[in-house]
Amino acid sequence: MxxxxxxxxxxxxxxxxxxxxxxxxxxxxxxxxxxxxxxxxxxxxxxxxxxxxxxxxxxxxxxxxxxxxxRTLLPAMDALVQDARRLACDDAAPTLRLATTGTALAATLVHRLSHPGAAPATLRCVPDTARAAAELAAGAHDAVLAGMCGDALPPAAPGAQWRLVGTDAVHVVVRADHPCGDDVELAELADERWVKAAGDSCFGECFLRACSRAGFAPPAPSECDRTAGLELVRAGAAVALAQPYGALPDGLRAVALRGAPLTWSTWLAMRADAPDELRTRLVAAARDARREQLAAADGCRLRARGADRAVRPAI
Known part of the structure; x- marks a missing residue:
């Protein structure tokens, strides 16, 4: 058989x-x-x-x-059947299949790719970057947007080519009434409980090394999805290591770490046989999505500082 x-x-x-x-x-x-x-x-x-x-x-x-x-072959076979049926039906607007893992930029990227006349983009979350790259090489995706610890390189896969979108400093999310300033040394948060996103490549180890260089040993950070992590912060049970993108919910604020001891990189992978036009469009859209979300985060911090100055009594 x-x-x-x-x-x-x-x-x-x-x-x-x-x-x-x-x-x-x-x-x-x-x-x-x-x-x-x-x-x-x-x-x-x-x-x-x-x-x-x-x-x-x-x-x-x-x-x-x-x-x-x-787990690599089955998504590729499903994609093959979908593409074959689309071609047989003479579908003029094929779907752009985007996989994502470890990044907060995926939704903004899909929005930037969605405009009249363009192929509609679908989004699929994949547990880890290595699997996403293998599925891309097998034909299950057209592109992969992945976030990884700044010290790590994306995994190699036959026929997959990676482009760096950008590298940014990791921030810490705290409650709005947390006594720390908007720009702190990592050691100033030594007594905190920490939370981070699950499956962040080598980020957990890099965090512990950064803490060791700062002169303290934190408890092992909790790992959970973004929503649960922010709720822990809101409840005062932890501070969260976070990608520096977008606005935060009310009651929370982002704190910069002096010297950027932790960084996060965003990578975009496409197959080697991808058309040049698609490659150029995806890279430009990914970099625009990053700039948009960094600007949104900066605007949120400026508004928070303005509100703080407005309510602070004069001395």
């Missing part, structure tokens, strides 16, 4: 649900039929993809390898 796309979908369904019974129900087949199919897949692979115990099913090392490849 040859391994087929439907077999990969079966394996990913079983892995995501962790149960043969639940997977059979989700796939709309009987449990004995699914067990028999898994046995045939195991024979094709040369070993078992899963082990079973009282908790359900878990991938073996072989299964993990196949699942990792399947």
């Amino acid at each position: 040859d391994l087929e796309v439907r077999h990969l979908r079966t394996l990913t369904t079983v892995a995501s649900l962790g149960s043969i019974t639940k997977a059979a129900a989700a796939l709309g087949i009987a449990q004995p039929a699914l067990s028999a199919q898994l046995s045939r897949i195991d024979r094709t692979l040369g070993g078992p993809a899963f082990v079973r115990d009282h908790r359900g099913v878990r991938p073996t090392p072989l299964g993990l390898l196949v699942l990792d490849r399947a």
Whole structure:
């Protein structure tokens, strides 16, 4: 038996649900039929993809390898089918497929790419940059916008070419009534609890090294999505390491770290065979999105300082 796309979908369904019974129900087949199919897949692979115990099913090392490849191949196959159907229907406005990971600029980029006569852009969030690059190389995306620690380089992938959009200093988000100034040394926040976005490449290690150079050792930072992180800051339970883009919700403000001990880079990847016109348009739109969001952040800080001066009593 040859391994087929439907077999990969079966394996990913079983892995995501962790149960043969639940997977059979989700796939709309009987449990004995699914067990028999898994046995045939195991024979094709040369070993078992899963082990079973009282908790359900878990991938073996072989299964993990196949699942990792399947997560790249399946989006590429879906993209192939969509593109083929679009071409068969003579669709004059193909979709621009943009993947994003680790950056707050994605929504602004999509907005800048959306104008009459242009291909509509769709956005897909990917857990990590390496997977996004692999999926780009496999044809699942037209471009990848990725944010990474300023000390890191984006992962290489066959046929994918990276362009640097820009590198910026990381800021700290605090409550509006926090006693620190708008420009502080990292050591001035040594007693704080910290929160950062999850999956920020090597950023966690770079943060701890920066703190060590500043003369203190912070507790390990919490990791969560942006909304949860800002709510922790609003509640006074933490301060947040953040990309310096856009305006903040009411009750919060951004603080600059003197000497920029932490930086964040935005990268744009496209396939090597991308048309020059598309490459030029995407790079320009990404850099414009960055400038727009930096300007919005600067405007927010100026307004906050003006309001602070307005309510501060004269001495």
